[in-house]
Structure formats: structure tokens, C-alpha cells
Amino acid sequence: MNDKRLRIGFIPLCDATALIVAVDKGFTAAEGLDVELVREVSWSNVRDKLNIGLFDAAHLIAPVAIASSLGLGHVKVPIVAPFGLGVNGNAITVSPELYAAIAAAADGDIVDPMISARALARVVASRKARGQEPLTFGMTFPFSTHNYHLRFWMAAGGVDPDEDVRMIVLPPPYMVESLANKHVDAFCVGAPWNSVAVDLGIGYILHLVSEILSRAAEKVLAVRASWSQEHPDMLRRLIRAHGRAAAFVEDAANRDEVAAMLAAPNRIGASAEVIRRALDGRLKVTPDGTVRASDRYLLIGHKGAARPDPAQAAWLYAQMVRWGQAPYSDEMLAAAKAVWRPDLYDAALPGENVTVPGEPADGIGAFTGPAFDADDIKGHLAAWKIRR
Amino acid sequence: MDPSFKIVIVDKNPVRAAILEDGLRDAGHVEVVHIAEMSHLLARIYAIDPDVILIDLENPSRDVLEQMFQVSRAVKRPVAMFVDQSDGASIEAAVDAGVSAYIVGGLRKERIKNILDLCISRFNAFSRLQNELDRTRSALEERKAIDRAKGILMKAKSLTEEQAYALLRKTAMNENKKIAEVAQAVITAAELFK
Numbered sequence: 351m352n353d354k355r356l357r358i359g360f361i362p363l364c365d366a367t368a369l370i371v372a373v374d375k376g377f378t379a380a381e382g383l384d385v386e387l388v389r390e391v392s393w394s395n396v397r398d399k400l401n402i403g404l405f406d407a408a409h410l411i412a413p414v415a416i417a418s419s420l421g422l423g424h425v426k427v428p429i430v431a432p433f434g435l436g437v438n439g440n441a442i443t444v445s446p447e448l449y450a451a452i453a454a455a456a457d458g459d460i461v462d463p464m465i466s467a468r469a470l471a472r473v474v475a476s477r478k479a480r481g482q483e484p485l486t487f488g489m490t491f492p493f494s495t496h497n498y499h500l501r502f503w504m505a506a507g508g509v510d511p512d513e514d515v516r517m518i519v520l521p522p523p524y525m526v527e528s529l530a531n532k533h534v535d536a537f538c539v540g541a542p543w544n545s546v547a548v549d550l551g552i553g554y555i556l557h558l559v560s561e562i563l564s565r566a567a568e569k570v571l572a573v574r575a576s577w578s579q580e581h582p583d584m585l586r587r588l589i590r591a592h593g594r595a596a597a598f599v600e601d602a603a604n605r606d607e608v609a610a611m612l613a614a615p616n617r618i619g620a621s622a623e624v625i626r627r628a629l630d631g632r633l634k635v636t637p638d639g640t641v642r643a644s645d646r647y648l649l650i651g652h653k654g655a656a657r658p659d660p661a662q663a664a665w666l667y668a669q670m671v672r673w674g675q676a677p678y679s680d681e682m683l684a685a686a687k688a689v690w691r692p693d694l695y696d697a698a699l700p701g702e703n704v705t706v707p708g709e710p711a712d713g714i715g716a717f718t719g720p721a722f723d724a725d726d727i728k729g730h731l732a733a734w735k736i737r738r
Numbered sequence: 739m740d741p742s743f744k745i746v747i748v749d750k751n752p753v754r755a756a757i758l759e760d761g762l763r764d765a766g767h768v769e770v771v772h773i774a775e776m777s778h779l780l781a782r783i784y785a786i787d788p789d790v791i792l793i794d795l796e797n798p799s800r801d802v803l804e805q806m807f808q809v810s811r812a813v814k815r816p817v818a819m820f821v822d823q824s825d826g827a828s829i830e831a832a833v834d835a836g837v838s839a840y841i842v843g844g845l846r847k848e849r850i851k852n853i854l855d856l857c858i859s860r861f862n863a864f865s866r867l868q869n870e871l872d873r874t875r876s877a878l879e880e881r882k883a884i885d886r887a888k889g890i891l892m893k894a895k896s897l898t899e900e901q902a903y904a905l906l907r908k909t910a911m912n913e914n915k916k917i918a919e920v921a922q923a924v925i926t927a928a929e930l931f932k
Contacts, residue, residue: 391795391796391797391798391800392795392797392798392799392800392801393801393804394800394801394803394804394838395795395800398829398833398838399833402829402830402833404830404833404834423804423807423808424807490801491801491804492804492805492807492808518780518802518805519801519802519804519805520802521798521799521801521802522798523798524776524798524799528777531777533777533778675808
């Protein structure tokens with residue numbers, strides 16, 4: 351139907367599931383689209399190749415879509431996100447030593463992120479008092495959910511992420527190795543890497559990030575704004591194929607097939623069993639086999655996760671402002687929100703726009719602090735003591 | 739070109755790095771350091787304190803370099819990616835060749851243009867070499883397969899070498915396949931009949 355072949359870039363992570371299934375299960379072909387999936391090794395590559403047109407679309411980490419559109423840290427290329435590939439799905443994994451230290455310093459159950467964050471503050475203070483090196487936390491990219499999730503959590507307990515600890519960028523495939531050789535004490539990353547560390551016995555999953563923020567946009571299907579205007583029909587088909595794929599993934603009867611599809615070496619290239627744990631939201635959190643289950647761990651399609659919510663874009667922009675990556679302006683806030691395009695989603699998938707009961711009223715559901723106000727970032731940020 | 743630039747090449751591929759290093763030295767850059775080990779990458783780079791950082795795009799550690807754009811305690815000098823909005827073609831050429839350049843400190847963009855152009859041409863030269871090597875390798879393997887298939891046919895059907903080759907060629911033409919593919923099929927079949 352369309353003779354143009356679409357090149358779509360992705361990073362091998364479980365939140366690329368809807369994209370991979372859309373292509374490999376034939377949902378894009380059924381829409382008359384000829385798609386070539388290109389596996390990439392870094393977010394910088396995905397961003398640059400999308401920006402200069404080597405990719406027509408990409409599996410993109412949500413804050414990068416905003417940073418690109420606002421011209422933060424790089425060339426300004428307006429991006430639109432018409433489909434959410436994943437909400438939540440990150441976890442914070444710590445070394446056995448740090449896990450023991452946090453547990454020992456805690457005044458309650460460390461499953462509670464406020465207890466664990468305060469315990470972390472005590473560990474940090476006692477290390478400082480003894481003249482030890484600050485703790486090092488790995489995250490995936492300066493403009494990453496992982497960076498913001500770690501900061502949000504530790505700052506709630508009184509730890510200043512820029513002053514009290516080191517935050518370093520590590521590519522996801524290097525996370526586990528870096529924890530093992532003590533280059534980092536903890537990291538925040540998406541599936542399957544947390545489970546890989548636990549299975550190797552070198553890490554404990556301290557928190558699923560869904561315990562910290564009950565709804566956090568993670569990856570989006572991103573296209574250049576100019577491309578979306580030039581190819582409205584192709585984009586509609588692409589969104590529809592993704593909608594079908596997300597529904598397919600959500601049907602538990604298809605999970606084995608999906609996990610096997612994702613496990614392929616040219617896709618995610620991890621064991622199907624580990625991938626299945628992420629899709630099912632049943633994670634082994636300690637090397638001795640304790641399981642934590644959550645129906646919010648990685649949302650692909652269900653609970654309205656696929657429909658882009660501009661409140662999420664506003665929350666991510668607010669984090670950029672909070673941590674000094676971006677200045678605040680009403681124009682930038684409006685531009686950030688405009689990256690998320692529920693209108694394009696609704697046009698392609700009519701009838702899918704249903705209110706899901708039980709979801710947080712502010713769209714975020716943070717474990718602490720005032721409700722998020724997408725229209726008053728400045729007022730909202732004033733509530734946080736630790737900020738830049 | 740200003741030979742006083744200190745240049746770091748981040749590349750796990752020693753051959754490609756050597757080709758690039760050679761080119762930079764030929765162009766008068768004496769201070770060229772190759773980093774092949776990715777752990778503690780930022781610390782290694784800060785210890786060298788370069789003016790320009792070149793990294794291949796197959797390297798996941800590119801994202802680590804992005805951290806240097808950020809204002810933070812860990813970062814000593816500001817770094818920018820070589821992006822010249824007026825010159826989209828050179829960015830495309832660089833990404834296409836598989837290389838990316840970062841400028842440390844306040845270095846003017848015009849001054850790095852020559853270095854980037856050199857990178858692009860050396861990276862392209864490397865992939866041409868790589869392709870040629872791959873082609874030679876596969877040609878050699880095809881030749882071996884054809885020889886083995888000829889041997890199998892000669893033995894099984896009491897043919898001369900010329901007859902065996904003619905049979906392979908005729909079959910390939912009839913089936914619209916490459917001779918090497920037919921040869922491989924003969925080898926596979928012979929394995930099954932063993």
C-alpha cells in the first residue's frame with residue numbers, strides 16, 4: 351500500500367515490546383506498512399538518527415522527546431509522541447552491601463520508599479562522617495526517567511543528588527557489570543536488567559519505581575513533528591498497529607509467544623523467562639528468591655498507558671527545571687506538553703479513550719508531596735526543599 | 739589546522755582507531771590518545787583533559803559522554819557535541835560514517851570541521867576495507883563449498899571435475915540460484931545421506 355519502507359530505531363528493553371510485537375507479529379504489515387526495526391546501542395544514537403531523518407520513528411525515552419523539542423543539551427528538533435510504549439517498568443537495584451546498610455539504618459519496613467529514602471540519608475551521613483567516598487548511582491542518560499526517579503526518591507529522604515552522592519550515566523548493558531565490580535553502589539534501569547542483577551546474586555531490587563510514582567511515562571513512540579505532518583496516513587496506521595500490538599501483549603494467553611518473540615537475539619536478546627517476569631509484573635527482588643508482584647510494574651496498553659497524557663510531559667519538564675537542566679518558562683511548559691499528542695492517538699484508535707478507574711487524579715500519584723499540578727510547575731516545585 | 743589540539747579517540751576497535759590516529763598524526767596532531775577500555779570512561783577522559791573527543795557510534799558509552807553536557811560537580815569543563823545547525827550535511831555524513839565528535843571547552847566549531855571531515859573519510863575507508871575483507875572471506879568460503887560439492891558429485895556419480903562443475907552450474911541456472919547455494923545444498927544432502 352505504501353511503497354516507502356519505514357525505519358524504526360529501538361533499544362533492547364522490555365518497554366519496546368509494543369513496537370517489536372507490532373512489527374514481528376505482523377500488525378504493521380496488516381496496516382500496509384513495511385517496517386524495518388533497527389536495534390541501537392545508545393539513546394544518543396536513537397535521538398540523532400531520528401533527528402536527521404535516518405529513522406522515521408523511534409522507541410524513545412520520554413524526557414529525550416521533550417529535550418529534543420525544547421533544544422535542551424542538543425539540537426532543537428520538534429518531536430511528537432502519539433503513542434505511549436510504556437508507563438513504569440523501572441526499578442532501583444542496590445548492591446548487597448548497600449541493601450544491608452539501608453536495612454540496618456531503617457526505622458521501619460524498607461518496602462516503604464519514605465523509610466528507605468530516610469535510611470539512605472543516614473547511610474550517606476555516616477559515610478560522610480567517616481570520610482568515605484560518596485555512594486555512586488548509575489542511571490541511563492542525563493535526560494532520563496531513571497535520573498529523575500532516583501532523584502525524586504532520594505531527595506524525599508533528604509539526600510541531595512548533586513551534593514551527597516554521585517550520579518553517573520551508564521549504558522544499560524553495562525549496569526550489572528558495574529554493580530558487580532563496585533563501580534556503582536546502585537542503579538535505576540528498566541527491564542530486564544534489574545532481574546539480571548538479582549539472578550546473578552549481585553543485586554537487590556529495593557524498589558519498583560511504581561512504588562514511588564504510580565504512573566510515570568517511560569518510553570514513547572516518537573516521530574519528528576514535520577514527519578507527522580507530511581505522513582498523517584502512515585502515522586495513523588502506525589499508531590493503530592501499536593494499539594493492536596499492545597492489546598495482544600495484554601492478553602495473558604499470548605504472553606509465552608510474546609516473551610519468545612522478544613527474546614530473539616536481534617530483539618531484546620535476554621532469556622524469555624526473565625522477560626516474562628517483567629511482562630507479568632512478578633519480580634524476584636532478592637537473590638534468595640523473594641518475589642514482589644505489582645499490577646503497575648510495566649504498563650503496556652492497560653490502565654490507559656498507551657494514550658499520551660500531557661500531564662506526564664509537564665511532570666518531566668518540571669524535573670528538568672527542578673534539577674537545573676532547563677529554565678522555567680510558560681512557553682517551554684506549553685511546548686513540552688504539546689509533545690504528547692492524545693489527539694493523534696484518539697484519531698487513530700477511536701473508542702479507546704476511556705477513563706480508567708483507580709488511576710491517580712493528578713496523573714502521577716507520587717508517594718509523597720503535594721498533588722502534581724501540570725499548570726503550575728513553579729508553585730509545585732516550591733514545595734520541594736531540595737532543588738536547584 | 740592547529741596541531742596543539744589534544745584529541746581522544748574512544749573506540750573498542752583497535753584497527754579503526756589506528757587508522758584514524760594515523761590520519762590525525764599525518765595532519766599534524768601529535769597529541770592523540772586512544773581509549774579502548776570503557777570502565778570509568780569519564781575519569782579517563784578527565785585525566786587526559788582533551789580538546790576534542792571522537793567516539794564511534796557502535797559504542798554504548800556515547801551516552802556517558804552526554805553527561806559532560808550537564809552542569810554538575812563531576813564535570814570540569816563544558817562539552818558540546820559538534821553540531822552546526824547551518825551544516826546539516828556534515829552531521830549526516832558523520833552519523834552515516836558512524837562517528838561523532840565532541841568539543842571540550844570553548845573551542846570554535848570551524849576549527850574542528852577539518853578533524854571531523856578527516857574522521858568521516860577514515861571511518862568510511864575503514865568500512866570499505868571491512869566490506870572488502872567480508873567479501874573476500876565469503877568468496878573464499880563459496881569457493882571451498884563448490885570444491886567440496888564437486889568432490890561429492892564426482893564420487894557419487896563418477897563424474898569428471900568439469901562434468902561435476904557443469905552439473906552444479908546447470909542446476910543453479912535452472913533453479914535461478916547461485917552456484918554456491920546449490921553447492922551448499924549438495925553438501926547438506928550428502929551429510930544427511932551419510
